[in-house]
Amino acid sequence: MTTDRRPTHALVASAVLAPVVAASGTAMAYAVRDRLPDELAVHWGIDGAPDRFTSFTGAVTTAAVITAVVPLALVGLGTLMHRSARGPVAAIVGGLAVFLGGLLFGGLVAQRPGQAAQAFPPQWVAPTLVLTALVALGLWRWGRTTPPGTAGHREPLPADAARLDVPASTRLGWTGRASLPVRPTMVLAVVVALPLVWVALAGHPWVWVLAIGLGALLAVTLSARVTVDAAGLRVSSAGFTWSKVPLERVASADTTTVRPMRDFGGWGWRIGMDGRRGYVTRGGEALVVRRLGESDVLVTVDDADEAAAVLNTLVARAS
Amino acid sequence: MLWQVDPTSNTPLHVQVAACVRREMASGRLARGDRLPSAKEVAAVLDVNLHTVLRAYQSLRDEGLIDLRRGRGAVVTATDPGGDARLRTLVTEIVAEARLLGATPTDLTRLIESEFQR
Numbered sequence: 001m002t003t004d005r006r007p008t009h010a011l012v013a014s015a016v017l018a019p020v021v022a023a024s025g026t027a028m029a030y031a032v033r034d035r036l037p038d039e040l041a042v043h044w045g046i047d048g049a050p051d052r053f054t055s056f057t058g059a060v061t062t063a064a065v066i067t068a069v070v071p072l073a074l075v076g077l078g079t080l081m082h083r084s085a086r087g088p089v090a091a092i093v094g095g096l097a098v099f100l101g102g103l104l105f106g107g108l109v110a111q112r113p114g115q116a117a118q119a120f121p122p123q124w125v126a127p128t129l130v131l132t133a134l135v136a137l138g139l140w141r142w143g144r145t146t147p148p149g150t151a152g153h154r155e156p157l158p159a160d161a162a163r164l165d166v167p168a169s170t171r172l173g174w175t176g177r178a179s180l181p182v183r184p185t186m187v188l189a190v191v192v193a194l195p196l197v198w199v200a201l202a203g204h205p206w207v208w209v210l211a212i213g214l215g216a217l218l219a220v221t222l223s224a225r226v227t228v229d230a231a232g233l234r235v236s237s238a239g240f241t242w243s244k245v246p247l248e249r250v251a252s253a254d255t256t257t258v259r260p261m262r263d264f265g266g267w268g269w270r271i272g273m274d275g276r277r278g279y280v281t282r283g284g285e286a287l288v289v290r291r292l293g294e295s296d297v298l299v300t301v302d303d304a305d306e307a308a309a310v311l312n313t314l315v316a317r318a319s
Numbered sequence: 320m321l322w323q324v325d326p327t328s329n330t331p332l333h334v335q336v337a338a339c340v341r342r343e344m345a346s347g348r349l350a351r352g353d354r355l356p357s358a359k360e361v362a363a364v365l366d367v368n369l370h371t372v373l374r375a376y377q378s379l380r381d382e383g384l385i386d387l388r389r390g391r392g393a394v395v396t397a398t399d400p401g402g403d404a405r406l407r408t409l410v411t412e413i414v415a416e417a418r419l420l421g422a423t424p425t426d427l428t429r430l431i432e433s434e435f436q437r
Contacts, residue, residue: 166323167325167327169325169326169327170323170324170325171323171324171325171326171365171366171367172321172322172323173321173322173323173361173364173365174320174321174322174364175320175322175356175360175361175364176320225356225360227360227363227364228364229363229364229365229366230366302348303320303348306320306321310321
């Protein structure tokens, strides 16, 4: 069996992209050098007014180093993770490189003598955000692996896998929810939103895009529906499907205890260092679905043992 | 929560769906204020008609166990869902058994009354 190299290729491409974006930005800055002021604004206050200036060379070097190095540090993290995580990491790295390039170099090359310099000039916001999304999406798609075929023989369900004692004619299903704890989430949302809204109101309107984006992400992550039925496992919220494991790809189901920070480095839809995919909303009991030829999928639900038993029963019937 | 229906059983499907909710209440896993999955979701999970689930939810509402609100879905309203649901579950089982044995409602009523007088 040959290993699917695409996740690795995508990660390498993203690692190359960061210095390329930095070099392009530098070239662009040199191309318009004559039109730029002698001293370039490199830092802006809360009110949107520049408060620190430096020479052309200094400003360009700083922008180039940040654009190249920050994404590369993430590439380093990506190489330590399970290989199935390389595609998603590549998407984040590539998107970040483009975003930093657009933000940092856009803020430099748009400056003109005698005009107030803007941190993120409006004419750069939309192209940067669109290109960031396109590059991230492209790398993510490139880095996706095709799961191995399940046609033909399949391993029988392990004998110790919990299942339900019901007649074969019974239709089975299970529904549950994975929800973030309300109070800590609200506190965190306010703590994050207040400074963002403050900065946005004070003089950086583009920060609204960031604040609204984060708010939308939180709203979608707040609570997910978890269903187990003859089609397999599905984790979805507000019409968005986080994970779908068709029944024919399920090897078995089990329960585990999750520690969000230690196992996944946080909450929400996550990829662990070991490649496990997880929808993690709290510590404690979780349903684990072992997939055929792919990493486990995990979701924090109450009564996970019941969900596992339903899934195992359905798998045993199908095999 | 666990959903199970047996299409080969004599018990109508909507009664079986309602029984799933009652069993969950009886075990204490559904408390007052908890929200049930939408009828559409349950219908998809069990591969039954949407109206079957709606009928089940309506019967639970008529028993005072849940409240159906437009846009909010089905919410558990019984003050003691466990107790109410346990009684209901027992009655459903007795009636199913009575049907199987050919006992009439009058027979059952007489039996229950005599049990009360003991």
